Amino acid sequence: xxxxxxxxxxxxxxxxxxxxxxxxxxxxxxxxxxxxxxxxxxxxxxxxxxxxxxxxxxxxxxxxxxxxxxxxxxxxxxxxxxxxxxxxxxxxxxxxxxxxxxxxxxxxxxxxxxxxxxxxxxxxxxxxxxxxxxxxxxxxxxxxxxxxxxxxxxxxxxxxxxxxxxxxxxxxxxxxxxxxxxxxxxxxxxxxxxxxxxxxxxxxxxxxxxxxxxxxxxxxxxxxxxxxxxxxxxxxxxxxxxxxxxxxxxxxxxxxxxxxxxxxxxxxxxxxxxxxxxxxxxxxxxxxxxxxxxxxxxxxxxxxxxxxxxxxxxxxxxxxxxxxxxxxxxxxxxxxxxxxxxxxxxxxxxxx
Numbered sequence: 001x002x003x004x005x006x007x008x009x010x011x012x013x014x015x016x017x018x019x020x021x022x023x024x025x026x027x028x029x030x031x032x033x034x035x036x037x038x039x040x041x042x043x044x045x046x047x048x049x050x051x052x053x054x055x056x057x058x059x060x061x062x063x064x065x066x067x068x069x070x071x072x073x074x075x076x077x078x079x080x081x082x083x084x085x086x087x088x089x090x091x092x093x094x095x096x097x098x099x100x101x102x103x104x105x106x107x108x109x110x111x112x113x114x115x116x117x118x119x120x121x122x123x124x125x126x127x128x129x130x131x132x133x134x135x136x137x138x139x140x141x142x143x144x145x146x147x148x149x150x151x152x153x154x155x156x157x158x159x160x161x162x163x164x165x166x167x168x169x170x171x172x173x174x175x176x177x178x179x180x181x182x183x184x185x186x187x188x189x190x191x192x193x194x195x196x197x198x199x200x201x202x203x204x205x206x207x208x209x210x211x212x213x214x215x216x217x218x219x220x221x222x223x224x225x226x227x228x229x230x231x232x233x234x235x236x237x238x239x240x241x242x243x244x245x246x247x248x249x250x251x252x253x254x255x256x257x258x259x260x261x262x263x264x265x266x267x268x269x270x271x272x273x274x275x276x277x278x279x280x281x282x283x284x285x286x287x288x289x290x291x292x293x294x295x296x297x298x299x300x301x302x303x304x305x306x307x308x309x310x311x312x313x314x315x316x317x318x319x320x321x322x323x324x325x326x327x328x329x330x331x332x333x334x335x336x337x338x339x340x341x342x343x344x345x346x347x348x349x350x351x352x
Contacts (some may be wrong), residue, residue, distance in 0.1 A: 002078045004056070011057045013206065017045040018131050018152075021124075026116035027101045029290035032109050033120035034223040037175045038152045039105045042120065043086055046103070054083040061089040073097050079283050107222040111275045121223075122150035122244050122273045125264075125350035129237060131155050142328070146260065149246025150267060166250035174224065177215050179205055184216075184240060185251040189238035189266070190260040192227070212288045231277035231318070233287050239278050241266045261346075263294040268350050269293070279318070281311040290321045301332040301343055307342045308334055315339050324349065 008066045008212065011205060021039060024031070031039040040059075047055055056077065074097050077085060084101040088093075091106060104110065123131065128145050134142045134156070147162070148155055153163050180309070183197050199214040219225045227238035242248060245263035256303060262283055269276055270285060277285045284293040291316060296304060304325050315323060316339065323341045332343040344352075 003065065004073065007058055007065075008056050008082075011043050011047065011052055012040075012057055014048050015041060015044060017041050020120075020127060022118055022120050024103060024118075029102075029118045030104045030106065030110050030112065030115045032106045032117060032122050032223075034122065035107055036151050036153060036169050037120050037122050037223075041118045041152070043088070043103055043105060047084075047086070047099055050084055053080070054322065055083070055086065056080075056082045057086045057088070059088040060093050064168050067093050070094055082115055085220070111223075119271070119273060122267065123152055124150070124157065124271055126348065128155065128246075129351070139329070142347055146257075146264060147246065147249075149244045149248075149250075151244055154246075162246070166244070166247060170247070170250070172175045174219070177219055177224075179207075179213050179340070180212065181218070181224075181247070182251050184252060185248045187240050188245075188248045188256065189241060189262040190239060191230075192240040193237050212242055226266070226347060228266075228276045228278055228284075231279050231287075240271075243267070243270075258295075258297065258319070261297045263327075264291065265295050265346070271273040279313050279314065282318075282320075282323075285317075285318060285320070290319055292318065292320045292323045294323065294325045296325060297328040297346075299330070301330050304330070304332070305341075312336045312339060 011058040018040060022031070022042060024089060026044065031042060033039060047057065047115065049230065058070065073094060077097055077099055081100060084103070085097055086103045088105045089107070090104040090110070093110070093118065095202040096102065096112070104115070116295060118254065129141055131152070132141055132144060135144055149162065149166065150167065151166065154162050170181065174181070176203070179201065181196070194216055195214060197212050198209050201207055201212055224243050226241045228241070229238050230236040241263050245260050245267055248260065267283065274286055274288055277287070279285055285296050286293070308323060316337070324339060324341060326346050326349055327342045327343055329345055330343050331345065334341040
């Protein structure tokens with residue numbers, strides 16, 4: 001049985017696709033990011049521009065595909081004059097072939113000379129708005145977003161089954177890491193010690209310290225979770241966030257909207273691929289933009305102004321020229337010396 005021939009004759013079929021901000025424009029491209037984020041959908045939509053005879057699609061996550069089956073890959077490409085080769089879930093299972101166009105996908109950040117690397121995050125708010133066909137009012141859309149999360153497949157599924165769907169994906173993608181994710185859930189948007197997680201887990205499950213650290217490292221490397229450091233404070237606990245802010249509610253019955261809201265804001269920032277820190281007074285500090293961000297969904301403007309004045313000295317020390325205060329409905333603008341403070345609803349900030 002010639003596996004390459006079977007794959008060549010049976011490319012993936014076009015699926016329902018809603019446009020994303022990310023597109024493939026370079027002839028040598030790597031799409032990387034968390035599983036379930038839409039890399040395959042972007043690739044399959046891209047394939048629709050080509051005649052079937054010009055493409056070969058190989059998915060290494062398919063249990064039917066083995067490395068031995070594709071040892072003659074280059075010969076097959078040359079023989080059939082294949083123009084575009086797609087290697088999904090690529091992790092150097094085979095040498096890169098010689099083809100005029102190659103698209104790779106991976107859950108890890110791969111760096112290969114001559115390839116453009118594109119990060120495919122989960123849906124940001126603006127993309128979510130374009131996906132959602134049920135709601136017209138922007139506040140209703142945000143409430144839907146905050147509860148549904150950012151996985152495209154969850155949005156396209158049944159609302160009442162959203163947490164079951166997230167659980168199913170996590171069990172499918174990360175069966176060995178579910179217990180650690182459950183321990184991490186209560187720490188959403190909080191500084192976290194990995195050693196503390198290990199101590200909590202060893203009481204319940206006989207796991208070694210090395211195993212816990214390796215599993216958390218895997219979750220971070222494959223973009224399921226994120227940590228940000230405290231600015232200029234080495235050795236201090238890092239703050240913890242999920243790639244999809246709704247994961248906590250799929251793993252725990254405990255609700256904490258303030259933590260979820262901060263995680264929602266973080267998910268908008270992380271797509272920019274800039275350095276992000278936190279401080280004692282600022283949720284997110286972006287040195288390259290001289291910007292600080294504070295997440296206070298319900299605080300009235302007069303109390304925000306007091307807080308702004310109170311921390312203005314720290315803002316000056318950090319060379320912050322702009323402080324953004326992200327809320328759910330409040331608006332306003334203040335100035336203290338050379339620092340501006342803008343109070344802005346989340347949806348205006350995210351879509352600005």
